[in-house]
Amino acid sequence: MQEIEEFVIEHTTDCEAPNEQIKRESIFSNVKYLILGILFGIIFVKAEIISWFRIQEMFRLSAFHMYGVIGTAITVGAISVFLIKKFNIKTIDGERVIFHPKTFNKGQIFGGLIFGLGWAITGACPGPLFAQIGSGFLAVIITLLSAIAGTWVYGRFRDKLTH
């Protein structure tokens, strides 16, 4: 089997969910991510993790549900990553799967704390924001717009923040 040359794509600043596929994807080919997103959105709603109440239960240590969901997801994810690395499993296009080691910076603490504050208030992390809107909680459109604004303000003042 032909070995695929390592191909590093430059990202201006690290993106946590980068596209590392070498083969170009058409708009049509991106539909598979739409479908995966749909399945993911359905799971979000049916697992009730988009619920403000479930997030409150988690932070009030009154229910195991959210800890169970996140813990199981990490376990399944970790086993999958281990198997992909161990058996050098290729993508459907035959490319080598690229993993991204993360480097520590203080932003992970400061930003993490700020996100945590918002998480308990809104009852949502970014993924569930989209699912909440789809579920008919239209006021969350405001939350999403504000989250986009927050991201923009971070980008604007990034060089003035401690990292």
Add this chain to the structure above:
Amino acid sequence: MLEIIKQPWPWYVSGILIGLTVPALLLIGNKSFGVSSSLRHICAACLPSKIPFFSYNWKKEIWNLFFVAGILLGGFIAVQLLSNPEPIQIAASTKAQLAALGVKDFSGLMPMDLFGVDQILSLKGLIFMVIGGFAVGFGTRYAGGCTSGHAIMGLSNLQLPSLIATISFMVGGFVSTWVLLPIIFKLIA
């Protein structure tokens, strides 16, 4: 079968399915799982304003926008076709604590007395949507990821920075729940 699907899904079923998103994205397109980057791509696409952080080829990352559009559609489909007719079951202690703070609506996934459209222009809207949302967007970007990018993808790949980020998310959430929310509910009462 449909009746079973309409029930709320147990944590282990949901957890396994969410965990499988990690290898699914890696194997169908060499993509690392992460949602908050979509917010950055929206900034880069709509209002880059010559800011270096938003000056990159966002079209190359467009898969992420397809993915979040799917999440939105999935939420719609789940509610329209697979909705649970019963009210949500909330742990008794959480329900009692929230009722004591002043939450009134316990019928759906979100309390409508805080997140209803009629609250947008009120102080509740300012706190729960505008300020809360801003903290989510600013914080996740500052941290370099959210629950998906750090807690699930990062920890699956055994990354220490992701563990630090995840612990910080949780600490922030506990402080918000136990310190900020009582103050907020006094303000809006």
